[in-house]
Amino acid sequence: MQHERQTAAPGQAPGAAAGEGDVRLWRGLSGKLLVLTAAFVMIAEVLIFVPSVANFRNVWLQSHLDTAEAASIVFLDTADPMLSEMAQRQLLRATGSLAVVIREGPTSRMMASDNMPGPVDATIDLTRMDPVGAIASALSMIVSPQMHTYRVFGRMKSRDGEIELVQTDANIRAALLIYSRNVLLLSLAISLITATLVFLALYVMIVRPIRRISGNMTAFSREPDNSALILTPSRRADEIGVAERRLAAFEQDLGQTLRQRRHLADLGLAVSKINHDLRNILASAQLFTDRISRLPDPTVQRVAPKLIRAINRAIDYTHSVLAYGRAVEAPPERRRLALSALVEDVHDLLGEEAETHLLWVNEVPVEMEIEADPEQLLRVLLNLARNSAQAFARRPAGRDGAPADDNRVTVSATRLGAKVQLRVGDNGPGMSEAAREGLFRAFGGSTRPGGTGLGLAIAAELVRAHGGRIALESTSPQGTVFLIELPQPAD
Numbered sequence: 001m002q003h004e005r006q007t008a009a010p011g012q013a014p015g016a017a018a019g020e021g022d023v024r025l026w027r028g029l030s031g032k033l034l035v036l037t038a039a040f041v042m043i044a045e046v047l048i049f050v051p052s053v054a055n056f057r058n059v060w061l062q063s064h065l066d067t068a069e070a071a072s073i074v075f076l077d078t079a080d081p082m083l084s085e086m087a088q089r090q091l092l093r094a095t096g097s098l099a100v101v102i103r104e105g106p107t108s109r110m111m112a113s114d115n116m117p118g119p120v121d122a123t124i125d126l127t128r129m130d131p132v133g134a135i136a137s138a139l140s141m142i143v144s145p146q147m148h149t150y151r152v153f154g155r156m157k158s159r160d161g162e163i164e165l166v167q168t169d170a171n172i173r174a175a176l177l178i179y180s181r182n183v184l185l186l187s188l189a190i191s192l193i194t195a196t197l198v199f200l201a202l203y204v205m206i207v208r209p210i211r212r213i214s215g216n217m218t219a220f221s222r223e224p225d226n227s228a229l230i231l232t233p234s235r236r237a238d239e240i241g242v243a244e245r246r247l248a249a250f251e252q253d254l255g256q257t258l259r260q261r262r263h264l265a266d267l268g269l270a271v272s273k274i275n276h277d278l279r280n281i282l283a284s285a286q287l288f289t290d291r292i293s294r295l296p297d298p299t300v301q302r303v304a305p306k307l308i309r310a311i312n313r314a315i316d317y318t319h320s321v322l323a324y325g326r327a328v329e330a331p332p333e334r335r336r337l338a339l340s341a342l343v344e345d346v347h348d349l350l351g352e353e354a355e356t357h358l359l360w361v362n363e364v365p366v367e368m369e370i371e372a373d374p375e376q377l378l379r380v381l382l383n384l385a386r387n388s389a390q391a392f393a394r395r396p397a398g399r400d401g402a403p404a405d406d407n408r409v410t411v412s413a414t415r416l417g418a419k420v421q422l423r424v425g426d427n428g429p430g431m432s433e434a435a436r437e438g439l440f441r442a443f444g445g446s447t448r449p450g451g452t453g454l455g456l457a458i459a460a461e462l463v464r465a466h467g468g469r470i471a472l473e474s475t476s477p478q479g480t481v482f483l484i485e486l487p488q489p490a491d
Contacts, residue, residue: 033202038195045187049180054134056179057141060172061165062126065154068095069163072102072111088112097165098149104161119149120166126154127162141169142176209240213247220251225258279318286311332373332466339420340364342374343411346381350389350409358389363412370413370420372486376462380470381424383455384482385409388426391480420488423473425481431472439472 071091091100091112099113124137153164216231223229230251233244289311293304340362347360392407406427413422431439440460463470466486473483 033207034195034199037198037202038191041191041194042187045191049183049187050135050139051131052183053142053176053180054131054138057138057172057176058126058129058134060175061124061152062154064095064097064165064167065126065152065163066157068097068100068111068165069102069156069158071095072100072163073158075111088114095165095167096171097167099164099166101164101166102156102161103164104159120151121148122150124150124152126152138176141173142180144169144173206240209234209236209244213244216251217247224251224255225262227252227255230255275318279315282311282315282318286315332376332462334371334373334466336369336371337374337377338366339368339370339413339422340366342378343381346378346385346411349378349382350385357407358392359406359408361408361410363410364422365413368413368415368420370486371488372466376465377486380459380462380484381411381422383459384424385411387455388424388428388480391426391428415488418488418490419468420486422484422486423481424484425479427479430477430480431475436472436475440470 068091071094075087088111092098092114097112098115100111102109102111122137148169149166150169151164151166153162155161156163213231216229220226220229220231231244231248233248234241236244286308289304289308292300293308295301295304343362343364347362350358350360388409389407408427410425411422412425413420415421440456460470463484463486468484468486470482470484473481475481
């Protein structure tokens with residue numbers, strides 16, 4: 001078979017039939033199928049054998065009754081009540097009996113008899129033998145270790161009467177044993193032939209394709225990026241063919257996905273290196289800009305603040321890219337914390353970088369305590385609040401050219417059973433339809449031109465790490481509200 005050679009077939013790796021994909025015949029599906037098929041055929045043969053033994057027993061007894069009737073019918077109309085001694089011996093020898101009796105109405109006639117060995121142990125009536133009784137009687141004759149005497153009778157075929165034989169079970173037991181042996185040998189031969197044919201058919205139709213599929217899966221799992229290992233499906237139109245085509249499509253998609261991820265990983269590494277160097281350059285530029293901003297030149301004083309804000313924004317971008325580029329966030333280190341104090345820390349950090357004046361409203365109850373990672377939760381709230389501050393920066397200024405003084409960010413919290421709901425809202429201009437479509441997706445949910453959307457993506461990842469969820473509760477020209485739900489242990 002091709003899948004067992006050292007040179008693999010198309011769509012199968014070298015060595016796919018070895019190691020994990022190599023299953024010995026008697027331990028694999030093939031051996032089990034062969035054994036089960038033979039066993040089921042044998043069971044079927046046994047179910048046929050048991051009633052056939054009972055039928056053979058009845059036929060054997062009936063043939064002896066017919067022989068006795070044929071030998072006795074000539075003498076029934078004679079005046080002699082019994083046959084001659086020689087005729088009796090011949091009749092008894094022909095029928096293997098101890099006695100032959102014929103009954104016609106109330107008259108009984110002993111046709112032949114020998115020395116009776118004793119009382120009769122059983123009576124067999126062939127005129128009304130039920131199947132279960134016949135099977136039980138036949139099996140008892142085979143397995144019984146002692147010899148018994150029985151009486152069997154049935155209706156005559158040539159006259160209106162009954163014929164009766166008295167026999168020992170030695171002869172019929174020998175005949176039953178020979179018959180059973182022959183039937184069992186024949187059944188065994190039939191079962192082996194049938195099992196072999198069924199096995200070969202199922203092996204070709206099912207087992208061999210499954211072994212090919214499993215071997216391919218084993219090889220592909222070792223090298224999923226090797227396109228040469230993608231299964232080549234056959235032209236079968238049945239379930240096996242469907243499975244092969246689905247597996248081939250899955251392996252092709254998986255291989256392409258893994259190659260794309262490898263390219264993205266390489267790209268991410270390159271971006272991280274470039275981003276690191278860029279951050280250092282921006283830090284130096286920030287120092288030089290601070291020095292320039294101290295010059296008394298009016299032009300410098302007018303341009304320097306804008307330049308400083310642009311550099312600060314670029315530095316923030318580099319921080320966001322590096323933070324999102326981590327393989328995984330560290331698991332939350334939960335501890336009990338005062339939520340209102342944490343919200344004030346967010347306010348202090350945001351005040352240092354906000355481009356416009358913010359009215360910070362902390363509606364979290366002072367006494368509320370929750371269990372969460374304080375650093376990660378601070379990052380979540382800071383990212384949401386920073387988005388609000390950036391939205392205010394894009395809103396038109398007041399009449400005197402100064403930023404509007406009603407820019408408000410509100411943070412509130414309520415406890416509902418085994419969870420805490422936090423809301424971060426603002427009265428900004430709301431979010432566009434495009435921003436809502438890519439919300440919480442890196443590089444897809446930015447709320448401002450040139451933004452990366454990493455803040456919301458990082459916030460969503462941190463909230464999910466806590467077992468909670470984050471969602472956009474509402475947005476309109478009157479403001480935006482984000483909802484955070486964090487599970488809490490039972491008090």
